[in-house]
Amino acid sequence: FGIKIITKPIRLKLDMIEDNIIHKVNNHIDKIYFYPFIDKYINIQKDKYNYDIENILQVSKKIFFAELQYYLIENDKLFIKYLFKGELQFFNDFHSKADIMIIWGMNMYYHNARTVEMALATDTKLLIAEDGFIRSINNFVNKTIPSKYRNSISFTFSNLPHFFADEITALEYMLNNEKLKLDNKQIERAKYLIDKIIKNKISKYNHQPIYKPEIGKNKNKVLVIDQSYGDMSISYGWANEDTFKNMLEVAIKENYNADIIIKTHPDALVKNSERAKCYYSLDDLEIYERRENIYLMSEEINPISLLEIVDKVYVCTSQLGFEALMMGKEVHVFGMPFYAGYGLTIDYQKCERRTNRRTLEEIFYITYINYSYYVNPEKEERCEIEDAIDYLIKLRREYFLEFNIRCDDKNIVDLSERDFSLNSGERQTAKNLAGIRKDHLFRYELASNFLEKEFNQNKTYGADIFCGNGYGSYVVSSKLKNTKILSVDASKEAIELANNYYKIENRIKFINKFFPFELEKDKYDYVISFESIEHIQDDIQFIETIISAIKNNGYWFLSTPNEEKMSLKKNNNKFHFRHYTNKMVNDIFKKYNLKVIEQYGEDTYSIDKNGLITGTLSEDKMKLIKDYNGQFMVYILRVVKE
Numbered sequence: 001f002g003i004k005i006i007t008k009p010i011r012l013k014l015d016m017i018e019d020n021i022i023h024k025v026n027n028h029i030d031k032i033y034f035y036p037f038i039d040k041y042i043n044i045q046k047d048k049y050n051y052d053i054e055n056i057l058q059v060s061k062k063i064f065f066a067e068l069q070y071y072l073i074e075n076d077k078l079f080i081k082y083l084f085k086g087e088l089q090f091f092n093d094f095h096s097k098a099d100i101m102i103i104w105g106m107n108m109y110y111h112n113a114r115t116v117e118m119a120l121a122t123d124t125k126l127l128i129a130e131d132g133f134i135r136s137i138n139n140f141v142n143k144t145i146p147s148k149y150r151n152s153i154s155f156t157f158s159n160l161p162h163f164f165a166d167e168i169t170a171l172e173y174m175l176n177n178e179k180l181k182l183d184n185k186q187i188e189r190a191k192y193l194i195d196k197i198i199k200n201k202i203s204k205y206n207h208q209p210i211y212k213p214e215i216g217k218n219k220n221k222v223l224v225i226d227q228s229y230g231d232m233s234i235s236y237g238w239a240n241e242d243t244f245k246n247m248l249e250v251a252i253k254e255n256y257n258a259d260i261i262i263k264t265h266p267d268a269l270v271k272n273s274e275r276a277k278c279y280y281s282l283d284d285l286e287i288y289e290r291r292e293n294i295y296l297m298s299e300e301i302n303p304i305s306l307l308e309i310v311d312k313v314y315v316c317t318s319q320l321g322f323e324a325l326m327m328g329k330e331v332h333v334f335g336m337p338f339y340a341g342y343g344l345t346i347d348y349q350k351c352e353r354r355t356n357r358r359t360l361e362e363i364f365y366i367t368y369i370n371y372s373y374y375v376n377p378e379k380e381e382r383c384e385i386e387d388a389i390d391y392l393i394k395l396r397r398e399y400f401l402e403f404n405i406r407c408d409d410k411n412i413v414d415l416s417e418r419d420f421s422l423n424s425g426e427r428q429t430a431k432n433l434a435g436i437r438k439d440h441l442f443r444y445e446l447a448s449n450f451l452e453k454e455f456n457q458n459k460t461y462g463a464d465i466f467c468g469n470g471y472g473s474y475v476v477s478s479k480l481k482n483t484k485i486l487s488v489d490a491s492k493e494a495i496e497l498a499n500n501y502y503k504i505e506n507r508i509k510f511i512n513k514f515f516p517f518e519l520e521k522d523k524y525d526y527v528i529s530f531e532s533i534e535h536i537q538d539d540i541q542f543i544e545t546i547i548s549a550i551k552n553n554g555y556w557f558l559s560t561p562n563e564e565k566m567s568l569k570k571n572n573n574k575f576h577f578r579h580y581t582n583k584m585v586n587d588i589f590k591k592y593n594l595k596v597i598e599q600y601g602e603d604t605y606s607i608d609k610n611g612l613i614t615g616t617l618s619e620d621k622m623k624l625i626k627d628y629n630g631q632f633m634v635y636i637l638r639v640v641k642e
Helices: 016-033 036-045 053-059 069-074 078-083 110-122 170-175 184-199 241-254 303-307 320-326 360-370 385-403 438-455 471-479 492-501 539-549 582-591
Strands: 062-065 087-090 100-104 125-131 154-158 221-225 259-263 294-297 312-315 330-333 372-376 381-383 460-465 483-489 508-512 524-530 550-561 594-602 605-607 613-616 632-639
Touching (some): 053 154, 078 372, 078 381, 170 360, 184 320, 184 385, 221 241, 241 259, 241 312, 241 330, 312 320, 320 330, 360 372, 381 385, 438 471, 438 524, 438 550, 438 594, 471 483, 471 524, 483 492, 492 508, 524 539, 550 594, 582 632
Parallel strands (some): 062 087, 062 100, 100 125, 221 259, 221 312, 460 483, 460 524, 524 550
Antiparallel strands (some): 125 154, 594 632
């Protein structure tokens, strides 16, 4: 291939910083120089589909992993070490002698390409590792979430990835093997696990909110599954852009009186991710007749929750198609994923190799149990799938409570257990205005002064979203004698305090709700949401709820932490999902036709030269300064509806 590969054993001593630099540099040259190694790998591995993986895991004394240890940690796969009894070696501590060599995935960057060459030169067994089908809480592309929620706890090993349809993979070999049969005990185990997975709404990723979506207007609903653009499972699973286009056209044609719901892939919802692109967009849908029945669903939702409301599923290669089978749905397949071709799906392509017929329980057992391996990070050991599911159920509950994720099923997570208490660490708790910190008071005073000037003492309706203990609503209502304010907060304790100390009869109504909730459309002359949006996982849903509630030419008083001055990456705050840059908020304003009337900046904390918060400023320094780029950005916005 015109590349000189050094096969002489070497030993690299690299610290974490150097690892990171090398990884970033290599990313730029991988596709140019190492892409040919994909074909080379396929050629040497295509006939090695019947390796005894279990024996390899147990007897191998030295296992070489073609990753920098730093990168393996960064991508949340380090728990793979619990599967091996032997010594696990990494690329930054390189030895040529090993019992088994493992590469991660089929992207032939430098480490994988070199390992392929080394395996050939030393006649060493070579395997490919991939994430399993029940992976983690959050996905690996979301680096703002603590690693325990991103760590993969399930893995597979094969000659080729399970999504590879051109050749026989280890999984296909097992599924297509007529001699591989399940006994009654195994069938019952499969049925039990399928039921447990569906009841507990367990999927590959498990961070999405759990609720019944209100979408569409027809009784019959069809789900079309979008995927991350360019993912290898698509190109090697016999699909491309034309396949996705054809799939949508067929779904529309075959379901004329149904709502067509297109679900965006979760990786594409992670901001600034390299994978933040899919095959369908709103612009793509404009060409179709009856586009009023086509809905692009980008909101995060648990996959099982979404599958519950649909009758049919159209899919190229996504695992969600198999989860639909587990729920008894009719599944139309346009690519060639691992579960297609065995009689359970309506297939639009045919794989001549796949001649065996399989039941749902057989495909599940072979794929999730025989083919997959699990670890329990708490016990630091390999475990059975039952233990892995229990671990994820427990960890998801912790995650939902910590990050305030919506769950309408109390049997899964009871959100009343979330920490909305007055002493959670993010609230003002004083029973009179003298005890409220000045930076918070200044924002409400700004709003009340502006509203008094704008509306005089005319009758107005307002909303204070995430009102806390109600002090801000009290400030505004004291100034505007003819306003009525709906004040909402998720803390029952805060609302009780508000009703006891800050209520003005017949003018402020305090209610206890947590987002998402609905507000009456086009009702409010103004909405105040100070220090709110950063607490919401789905900020787009929050923004659209607020805008929908405000009258045309009404006002939105918004504040949020400034990532440029107070970085969330450097100052971890478990209550915040994100901090915004000026560009981010201006892009939002442009998208939703929000006009900036006034803009202020405010500093609250002392921050050292490294960007770390070291303390709180004295209150005389917590001033709102017009057009100042402060630690907090405060906006007065006009909502213009065309």
